[in-house]
Amino acid sequence: MPTNVAAARLVLEGVKAACSNCNLRELCLPIGIEPADLRKLDELVSTRRRMKRGDYLYRAGQGFESIYAIRSGFFKTDVLIEDGRDQVTGFQMTGELLGLDGISSEVHTCNAIALEDSEVCAIPFSQLEGLSRQIHTLQHHFHKVMSREIVRDHGVMMLLGTMRAEERLAAFLLNLSQRFKARGYSPAEFNLRMSRDEIGSYLGLKLETVSRAFSRFQEEGLLSVHQRKVRILNTAGLRRLMTHQRSD
Amino acid sequence: MPTNVAAARLVLEGVKAACSNCNLRELCLPIGIEPADLRKLDELVSTRRRMKRGDYLYRAGQGFESIYAIRSGFFKTDVLIEDGRDQVTGFQMTGELLGLDGISSEVHTCNAIALEDSEVCAIPFSQLEGLSRQIHTLQHHFHKVMSREIVRDHGVMMLLGTMRAEERLAAFLLNLSQRFKARGYSPAEFNLRMSRDEIGSYLGLKLETVSRAFSRFQEEGLLSVHQRKVRILNTAGLRRLMTHQRSD
DNA sequence: CCCCACGTTTGATCCACGTCAACCCTGTTC
DNA sequence: GAACAGGGTTGACGTGGATCAAACGTGGGG
Numbered sequence: 001m002p003t004n005v006a007a008a009r010l011v012l013e014g015v016k017a018a019c020s021n022c023n024l025r026e027l028c029l030p031i032g033i034e035p036a037d038l039r040k041l042d043e044l045v046s047t048r049r050r051m052k053r054g055d056y057l058y059r060a061g062q063g064f065e066s067i068y069a070i071r072s073g074f075f076k077t078d079v080l081i082e083d084g085r086d087q088v089t090g091f092q093m094t095g096e097l098l099g100l101d102g103i104s105s106e107v108h109t110c111n112a113i114a115l116e117d118s119e120v121c122a123i124p125f126s127q128l129e130g131l132s133r134q135i136h137t138l139q140h141h142f143h144k145v146m147s148r149e150i151v152r153d154h155g156v157m158m159l160l161g162t163m164r165a166e167e168r169l170a171a172f173l174l175n176l177s178q179r180f181k182a183r184g185y186s187p188a189e190f191n192l193r194m195s196r197d198e199i200g201s202y203l204g205l206k207l208e209t210v211s212r213a214f215s216r217f218q219e220e221g222l223l224s225v226h227q228r229k230v231r232i233l234n235t236a237g238l239r240r241l242m243t244h245q246r247s248d
Numbered sequence: 249m250p251t252n253v254a255a256a257r258l259v260l261e262g263v264k265a266a267c268s269n270c271n272l273r274e275l276c277l278p279i280g281i282e283p284a285d286l287r288k289l290d291e292l293v294s295t296r297r298r299m300k301r302g303d304y305l306y307r308a309g310q311g312f313e314s315i316y317a318i319r320s321g322f323f324k325t326d327v328l329i330e331d332g333r334d335q336v337t338g339f340q341m342t343g344e345l346l347g348l349d350g351i352s353s354e355v356h357t358c359n360a361i362a363l364e365d366s367e368v369c370a371i372p373f374s375q376l377e378g379l380s381r382q383i384h385t386l387q388h389h390f391h392k393v394m395s396r397e398i399v400r401d402h403g404v405m406m407l408l409g410t411m412r413a414e415e416r417l418a419a420f421l422l423n424l425s426q427r428f429k430a431r432g433y434s435p436a437e438f439n440l441r442m443s444r445d446e447i448g449s450y451l452g453l454k455l456e457t458v459s460r461a462f463s464r465f466q467e468e469g470l471l472s473v474h475q476r477k478v479r480i481l482n483t484a485g486l487r488r489l490m491t492h493q494r495s496d
Numbered sequence: 497c498c499c500c501a502c503g504t505t506t507g508a509t510c511c512a513c514g515t516c517a518a519c520c521c522t523g524t525t526c
Numbered sequence: 527g528a529a530c531a532g533g534g535t536t537g538a539c540g541t542g543g544a545t546c547a548a549a550c551g552t553g554g555g556g
Contacts, residue, residue: 085406086410104396105392110402129391133387139377143377144352146351146395147352149398150352154358157401157408158327158337160452
């Protein structure tokens with residue numbers, strides 16, 4: 001585990017939040033921002049919040065004030081309706097933003113829950129709007145992030161609307177893999193932070209179906225699974241499976 | 249292939265658009281903008297584009313430059329992947345914005361197709377960013393619109409992930425009804441602009457299933473359907489059906 | 497007016513996934 | 527180290543919606 005360079009760097013960081021010396025700035029909001037402007041951003045992103053596994057970052061119905069950048073850790077967001085149904089709408093990892101759903105009505109519309117001990121930077125939204133009126137690149141980057149979220153959601157709609165169980169799981173794993181890779185972790189071997197049930201909720205499947213799909217992938221030599229430890233053995237095979245031709 | 253697109257561009261005639269005297273400004277971007285600022289917006293939203301049923305407003309892969317406000321008409325957006333599968337990601341009507349997905353990568357990620365003769369206002373995006381740096385309320389309103397799109401997508405994910413066929417159709421019809429109502433049309437009686445197949449694609453169902461659900465609703469006296477003409481007879485009943493308790 | 501094309505409806509059958517239930521792991525508590 | 531809890535796996539069976547197929551409008555064109 002100390003093989004993990006990114007994690008090791010995190011531990012060396014001071015407590016004071018500062019985008020200017022955050023090693024995530026290539027992934028997070030400050031992308032492409034001038035050093036001078038970065039200092040202004042530092043003032044804005046002044047509070048960090050440490051959270052334990054299971055803690056709620058915010059809840060549906062709560063007033064919206066800030067968006068959050070994940071400095072370390074892993075989250076899920078979910079929506080639930082009166083009759084008890086719920087749906088995991090996303091899993092978020094280091095460098096990603098949480099809370100964008102709250103802008104529309106000044107109220108959070110989903111729950112955000114830490115799936116492991118985590119740390120986030122709170123970014124007061126009205127101040128972010130203020131600063132992005134001054135800093136062109138910040139404004140544009142923020143718009144890109146929101147748009148990317150919309151595109152991502154369309155991908156999930158595609159998945160839920162047209163794919164079968166194994167295709168969904170393959171797509172999910174490849175997506176995770178690619179995001180770990182982008183953060184300097186192994187794309188082939190990683191620990192799932194979520195339960196079979198949570199994966200199922202995200203993919204529109206029951207946990208038994210998720211479990212069976214995992215077993216099947218293992219039988220076919222596409223990956224090995226032990227509990228939440230996954231090692232991808234055949235990326236191409238997974239990709240092929242995901243894009244498998246249907247009998248149209 | 250660009251026959252449609254080229255044709256549509258030709259129609260990009262110099263019809264003078266003007267938000268300030270557009271009767272949609274309560275629904276569209278200019279919400280809550282001062283008269284003085286509204287004039288600046290007028291300059292920005294200078295080109296209208298007239299489209300016929302079936303025309304593409306933009307295609308996946310095309311470069312992104314503008315977002316579009318629907319002045320009149322009805323659109324669908326869809327994504328498709330290599331293996332032939334496609335998914336309708338949304339239906340858009342008067343006053344709604346199209347093209348937000350393109351911001352993230354400067355390229356449109358879906359197709360936008362007119363489902364009836366329509367007219368849109370093109371809004372060059374870089375200019376919109378410029379103006380929203382000057383006009384707070386425009387900036388904030390734009391952020392709200394993007395956020396609302398994200399919330400809407402979460403609703404669709406919920407629908408696709410947890411609801412059964414009849415619940416999905418009920419949710420879909422109630423949503424349409426409510427949007428027609430917001431535009432001053434009858435919430436109880438309207439014409440569907442899309443085929444059973446397109447509804448099915450949006451709801452993650454086959455057209456036969458959509459058709460059967462319509463028939464069932466009619467048998468139960470919830471609505472009457474003739475072709476694409478729908479009249480809702482029992483809104484409460486539909487709502488009850490949508491939120492029906494599952495055997496948990 | 498008839499014909500053709502295309503979207504829609506309806507019926508019969510099939511199958512992927514849900515449901516229910518038993519059992520198994522692994523980690524934790526006393 | 528026995529007992530327990532919570533997640534995960536596996537099997538047997540049921541079912542909602544897909545698939546296949548046929549017939550039915552409706553509207554446009556000759």
